[in-house]
Amino acid sequence: MDYIIYLPIFMIVFPVIGSLIVGIAREENDKARNIMAVIVSLISALAMVAMLHYFYNFGQWELLIHQIAPGLEIKLRVEPFAVLFGGTAAILWFFAVLYSTGYMAHEHNKRRYFIFYLLSLGMTMGIALSANLLTLYLFYEFLTIFTYPLVIHEGNKEAKTAGIKYLIYSFFGAGLILIGLVLTFGNAGTLEFARGGIVDLSRGSLLQWQIAFVCFVFGFGVKAAIMPLHAWLPSAMAAPTPVSALLHAVAVVKSGVFGIVRVLYSVFGITALIGLQMGYFVAALVSITILTASIIAMQQDVLKRRLAFSTISQLGYITLGAGLFNMIGLTGGLLHLINHALLKITLFFCAGAIITVTGKKKISELNGLGKQMPLTMIAFTIAAIGMIGIPPVNGFISKWYLMQGSLESGAPIFIAVLIGSAMLNAAYFLPIVINAFFKEGDFKPAKGPEAPLSMLVPILIIIVACLVIGTNLNLTVPYLQSIAEYLFMSGGN
């Protein structure tokens, strides 16, 4: 347990150093760079596993890095919620890097791509492990900056426009967060995350607290793609598919959701939330997002854009769970954080494999694809079924908990939202599957593997994981219940 306490710093610093090492390899030297990138991400994932191990054996610990001024500290803490987000991201990052080596084989500027891809890993770890709002804010801003080169990777006009949009939206959100930060610090005197919250409504005016709350929700809501602040996400689909898969389905957007949950439960705390008299503000907001995004998704013909709108809708589930203000709902939201990450990354990986092998981006061009890429499409089908929320794929568990949560909070209306969204999911996912398998098209059975193995293997591993998690609930639910309990109950750090 000696050097282990420095593991959180290692988690952040190692990818940064690693990205520089990867940068040594010349642009032409694909092989060396690929190997190094995979090794760096593998070591990060293993370090994460080691940290998980120590965490579950020895409990949480924290690490002060730098004190700027009294009350303003850069501080890391290993605790259940941090481990949940960090673990999910770090492990999926490994698969995504593996996948990238296959996907990027025919792309340009690979050096730049891999450097920033790994840098983003470090920043995401920083977000996950941060112990106070200031640290969170810091890494949150870094993540925006480091992912910008990935968004504009293509270098064409579409990508550049998307990049600018991404920056404007993100900094707008960050600005709001900063306002919230100042208000919180002014009124509470600390920014430290604590169980049960740091906000005491009797100190400071209620109005200021309400403003801070709204600022936080909309500020983090930009990355969490809460409508009407979602528009950057569909345009950011101009990025290469591994970026869309990992950053725009897992890391970046989930960091927004992570921020919202942190603010709700570690900064405000359940007592203050009820005292704020904002009722179902968050839940109502995301309910609209869930339904509207699903409706818009139906009209998209570009596969990645449809997936992007589906992401917007599904992120709403997680936030909805947090906004129900009860433990069952929160468990459902956190469950969906993992389940959605696994399912959506599979869907994006499949979309990327289709683009690499056939060059087709539009759904209307995919008729009969099942002949050429059966395994990919089977994985896509299973993930789509999970998205709809049909057992035995993992998506239905989170839906079940969210349902119980909405009943617990006495607002069965949210069940209608969930079911309506499930039907819409069916309406925009199943036609893709049906057309791919049953319609006649120009595709011929592939000779040899249907896609590069570095792409196919991650897809299959993750989809099997989805089925295993969906059938064996002991793997996830008890842990997430304890995390929800940790966030929910007050007392201690």
Add this chain to the structure above:
Amino acid sequence: MPQETISYLPLAAVLIPLFAFFMILIAQHNALWRNCWSVAGSAGTLIVVGLMYGLISEGQQVIFKIPMIVTPYNFFFNVDQFGFLFALLISFIWLLATIFALDYMNHEENRGRFFAFFMLTLSGTVGVPLAGDLLTLLLFFEIMSLASYVLVVHTQTKEAFSAGNLYLYLGVFGGMCLLTGMGLFYYSCGSLVIAPQACLLEGLNNYLVYAAVLMILGFGIKAGMVPLHIWLPRAHPVAPAPASALLSGLMIKTGAYGIFRVLSVIYTPDSSEMAADTVSPGALNLWAWTAETGYIIIWIGIATMFFGVCIALIQNNIKKLLACSSISQIGYIIMGIGTAAYLGYDGAMGVAGATYHVFNHAFFKSTLFLAAGAIVYLTGELDMRKLGGLRHKLPFTSIVVLIASLGIVGMPLFNGYASKTLLHHAIVEAYEHHHLYSLFIAEKIFTLTSAGTVCYFLKFLYFTFWRPAPDTLGEIKTEPVMMKIGMGALALSMILIGIAPYFVLHNLVGPTLNAFVLDSYLVNYLLNINLFIIEDLAAVALALGLGGVFFYLFRKIGFFNITGIPYWLGMEFYGKLVGRLAISTWGIVTLPFVMVQNYVGKQTQGLYNRMFSFLQHVDYRPGDSAVFRTVNISNIDFSMLLIVVALSIILVIAFYLRFVMI
């Protein structure tokens, strides 16, 4: 309480066809491999289900449980006599349909896919009656729903896709209804086990009522209950014959099974409650509620059976006629379930009638669909008007169809007689229970429906088999041997069931009554009933006579020449109308928003441009960077509509919560 035995048999019954599914997928183009695994899969399931008979006949329950730390997600099988009968029926008929399909599928494409999903569907279907809690049931129900979609769209024609879409989306919708219903039920009761729940005795709150309604709705879609039947006449005929046989013969029964379980098992007081000297007020309330719901279900059943007959009479396609007949027959079953719930503790007759009819209908409807498959395989024709004289050309099929038809119309000594008689007894008992005049009418409609059934089967037999063959019909080969085995075995079973109704009643249907809370006196009465008394025979004779008269009259007035109902009478017409109305209303309502959005966008852009040039004018030089120019308001697609709608809804909700609720 019945004794429970832990056994791997239920799990094996589900896993064997699943294994066969994967095996077939591995080498789906190898015909021998595929055929062997198909037969092995279905035969294996039958054997495993059969092995449970030893335990079941001793009155034990076979259970298997993979426990999870977190309730309620146990992977839980609990097989009682009722579930066992269904499982046995499913696996037996599945095996015969598989054997039939071996030859039949020769004239279809994609055989590997068909047989693979045939097995996957079996895995789901047989899992439904074996399940011990509602979530496990839902799991298999969904597997069945989704896997059978592949069978429905097998031919990949335009018609198949449109029918398949309806089937799939209604199936998903039904599944979601079930999930919601189960969610509500679990929230209120904290348990999902299929058994009488103590919490229901404390009074039904709204959630529990909604849960029951949603679950009945979800199962009702699968059962083809009016008005949710619209998918059935379209989806069943387009599938290949063996699949239609199973869709119509077995899969819709899982819907009926679900309604049975919800209404007569879960929403019913415990038997210990009834054994006590005085029934508690909670139990009485629950009985009253179930009876009320049962009354509604009776009428849904009556509507379903009557409507089914009406649309069956005007069909000319054999498979469509059979599909409509399925709607009508499932109406009988739903009516039986309704009477069982309506009579509550005294509902033995309804339970037995419905169960017996499930049993019988599975046999004759799958036989008829297989025979229709044989006809289309050999003649390439399904339109009755173009067929004829098949009794000479296909004597084997003719005899099989005749046996099945005599069964379905309820001819004494054939298999449908006993169940229809029991159902008739049940509806009469329901009438005598409270002497409601409406149920008196229901009984009359029942008789009329039976007469209608006779009428359209006479039509089917006359046009297809009896009348002289039209010249257009070419030479016809004889049936392949596998088809003969499949149909022959089914016909033989039907004859045996028909001549030994008491045997079936005592050994198969009777034991299922143990799964329900019923008055033992009435159960004994039922088991010792004499089915061949003069009143019952007279009722059947009346139906047969009326049917014959109808047939004669309809032929005289040329009713059978009608090719179809006018378009504006169909459900689809109104569905499309509503859809078009909704879309245009949406357009009109959103028009002002869109106009405002365009206007505001244009003005804002203009303002920005003016400010920008103004800044340049006052010698503020932002350089030649394109960044500032590219900030285009229309680029940042703040959808004005979204914002306005979202904010107004949020405001309304916030206002409501702030001032009305608190």
